[in-house]
Amino acid sequence: xxxxxxxxxxxxxxxxxxxxxxxxxxxxxxxxxxxxxxxxxxxxxxxxxxxxxxxxxxxxxxxxxxxxxxxxxxxxxxxxxxxxxxxxxxxxxxxxxxxxxxxxxxxxxxxxxxxxxxxxxxxxxxxxxxxxxxxxxxxxxxxxxxxxxxxxxxxxxxxxxxxxxxxxxxxxxxxxxxxxxxxxxxxxxxxxxxxxxxxxxxxxxxxxxxxxxxxxxxxxxxxxxxxxxxxxxxxxxxxxxxxxxxxxxxxxxxxxxxxxxxxxxxxx
DNA sequence: CATCAACCTGATCA
DNA sequence: ATGATCAGGTTGA
Numbered sequence: 001x002x003x004x005x006x007x008x009x010x011x012x013x014x015x016x017x018x019x020x021x022x023x024x025x026x027x028x029x030x031x032x033x034x035x036x037x038x039x040x041x042x043x044x045x046x047x048x049x050x051x052x053x054x055x056x057x058x059x060x061x062x063x064x065x066x067x068x069x070x071x072x073x074x075x076x077x078x079x080x081x082x083x084x085x086x087x088x089x090x091x092x093x094x095x096x097x098x099x100x101x102x103x104x105x106x107x108x109x110x111x112x113x114x115x116x117x118x119x120x121x122x123x124x125x126x127x128x129x130x131x132x133x134x135x136x137x138x139x140x141x142x143x144x145x146x147x148x149x150x151x152x153x154x155x156x157x158x159x160x161x162x163x164x165x166x167x168x169x170x171x172x173x174x175x176x177x178x179x180x181x182x183x184x185x186x187x188x189x190x191x192x193x194x195x196x197x198x199x200x201x202x203x204x205x206x207x208x209x210x211x212x213x214x215x216x217x218x219x220x221x222x223x224x225x226x227x228x229x230x231x232x233x234x235x236x237x238x239x240x241x242x243x244x245x246x247x248x249x250x251x252x253x254x255x256x257x258x259x260x261x262x263x264x265x266x267x268x
Numbered sequence: 269c270a271t272c273a274a275c276c277t278g279a280t281c282a
Numbered sequence: 283a284t285g286a287t288c289a290g291g292t293t294g295a
Contacts, residue, residue, distance in 0.1 A: 012290070101290090108289040111278065152276025157292090194292045215290040231270075255290085 002040045003057060004086025009035075011256045012109060013204050014090055015100050015116050016133070025130070027120075028056060029093075032130045058091050058207075066209075070243055070250045076225055077243070080253040087256065089248055090204060094172045095165065096133045097205030102161060102192040103154050118149035119158075136162040157192030164190070180208040195232045203248040212239040212247040221254050 005024050009017040017026040024035040033053070034045040044053050054060065071078040103119065104112045116133075122145040123134035134142070139162035146155050164170040175186050183206055187198040199213035214222070214235050222228045228238050243250035 105291045106275080106289065107277075107291090108279080110289095112290075114278090150277065153292095154276075192292070196291060200290085213290080216288090217290065233269090 002063065002086060003042060003059070003088055004084070005035055005037045005042055007084045007087035007256065008057070008090065011087060011252055013252065014092060015104070015113050016120075027127065027130050027132060028052065030125065030127060030132050032127050056091055057088055061088075063088070066246045066249055070246050070253075073243055074250070077250050077253050080257050084253060084256055087249075087252055089209065089252060091207050092204050093133075094176060094201070094205040095136065098172070098187075098190075098193075098197075098201050099133070099139075099158065099161065101197045101200045101204075102157055102190075103151060105154065105192065105194075105197060115149060115151055115154070119146065119151075122146065122148055136166040140166055154192065160191055176206055180210055183208060184211075195236070199236075203251075209248045210240060210245045212236060212243065212251045214239070215255075218251060218255055221257070225254075 006019075009024050009026070010019070014026070017024050019025075022036065026033050026035070028047070029052070031047045033047055036043045036045075041059075044050065047053065067081050071081055100112075100116055103115050107115065119139075120131035120133055123138050123142040124131035125134075125138075139146070139159065143159050143162075146159065149155070151158060161170075165172060170190065175183055178186060180202055183202050184195075184198045187193050187201055188195070193201070196213055196215055199211045202208040203211035203213060214232055219229075219235065222235055222239065226238075226242075228235060230238075239251070240247045
């Protein structure tokens, strides 16, 4: 399969997709998008801009070439690629990506989705059942409503981010022109962004496919599968060298694999 | 550079 | 039932 909606939209890289029966519903920009899996891809309802969807799914990537590259490098990831054929890295909007991953720090998936859903409902536009992700200006204008969103200490970071972007103190397009290393270094200066979020934004928001985000789950997997442990920097170096220019794809497969039911050489 | 408690909130577990 | 711990981390000392 070329593109799997279940794996791509269900692996946790994007937080606003909902599976209803056999279709996936999400919001991209100001449109509610409905996707239905086909044999080799998907059908799309809700937009006339097909190019936008193809870009979001990175459909022009030579996916077999990418799979083959990481397959060669590691036999365990190779089995995961076989198992989860069609998993893709998405190319998300940079603002939405930074914002959602700042909100996602130190929270579980369920809570992340709840926080983001609340933020959209309080500050975004009603599209009819679903809400747009608010612009930085909308966040600032409706900042008082964020008190209802249960964001905890993330609220101030979120508002500060919106302000800095709105005033052009942070220029998302300029960051998009940087190399992976420069991109990470720039993102790290933003309050609320540490190494993990910087890697997530580099990968999902700016398309640096060699970024390898390391969260608690990946940390456990790196220990369980490869016997590696250490600081973020050490694990990052090991993973990026091992998996190469498409390390981000390898990370997605590792993340999606279920450590609890797999056979590992080390105990978790 | 490495270490570590504190941090909002909510769910799970003992 | 009530307290500890953990969850897609980051901050500041």
